[in-house]
């Protein structure tokens with residue numbers, strides 16, 4: 001059995017506000033949260049812990065239960081004076097109508113929200129945290145493949161880049177692949193002693209941090225090598241430093257063949273969907289989005305692979321509004337590109353969802 005564990009370390013930071021990325025209520029002082037995404041192979045437990053995390057606050061998990069509130073009730077008008085009336089009506093609908101989103105059910109044992117008492121963050125609260133936003137001189141999302149991407153795994157890199165560029169409507173650049181330095185700290189992988197498992201801390205601070213391009217919002221390292229944070233852990237999905245704007249994620253365990261299945265096109269699709277969800281979710285954190293507790297949403301925390309798999313890849317109206325405010329994307333064009341992306345990559349259900357959503361949005365302005 002596997003047990004997914006999460007650790008979050010809070011380090012004191014200069015008062016930049018950067019650190020409160022997804023815990024606006026948790027602390028009074030500005031801090032940096034180091035996210036560790038641990039998947040530790042434990043012998044006993046069949047569940048728990050996370051695909052990623054920050055430190056808990058003390059709220060009651062029941063507050064994240066099935067109560068349904070309209071997303072618009074605590075939010076601002078879409079007030080761009082450049083928009084014509086019809087476009088304004090469509091934005092109002094898209095950023096407030098929640099009929100295509102499942103309200104987050106009451107957390108059950110094993111669910112992320114059962115063990116992480118997170119609170120809802122309103123749009124005003126989000127804006128009040130001075131979230132990280134693209135600036136004139138810092139607009140790119142950058143991704144760097146680290147180490148080998150054997151065979152077909154390399155095929156996933158371009159779709160991942162393209163997907164991030166659509167979701168955030170920011171130029172997203174795939175940097176040239178780099179080898180893992182021979183002196184990188186590691187240990188033989190428990191599942192195959194001929195493979196090396198690498199320490200995330202080294203990759204974040206020694207490898208990625210010096211490589212963050214001047215014009216990048218963030219640099220995300222992706223690797224097919226297995227990772228671990230320290231000797232107390234068996235393995236980890238990844239780790240990110242919001243202060244340093246870097247993250248490193250291993251995709252090796254997203255492939256069903258890691259668990260003994262035969263390679264197939266279907267497996268590749270499963271793996272790509274997990275990669276897309278992970279990259280979009282983690283990049284969302286880089287734009288200071290917290291976890292979503294209101295709806296089943298891209299920005300939900302997940303305690304396990306199955307919890308991530310069962311959640312949607314779509315952002316709910318709350319999260320979409322924050323993102324749209326942050327990067328200023330054209331909401332309709334973004335949905336159109338997403339529908340096309342899902343269609344081209346064989347994600348029929350997701351393509352249909354977006355197409356139907358777009359129809360409703362357009363109909364709202366008729």
Ligand SMILES: [Zn+2]
Nearest residue numbers: 052053281301
């Ligand atoms: Zn997260």
Ligand SMILES: [Zn+2]
Nearest residue numbers: 292297316319
């Ligand atoms: Zn959401």
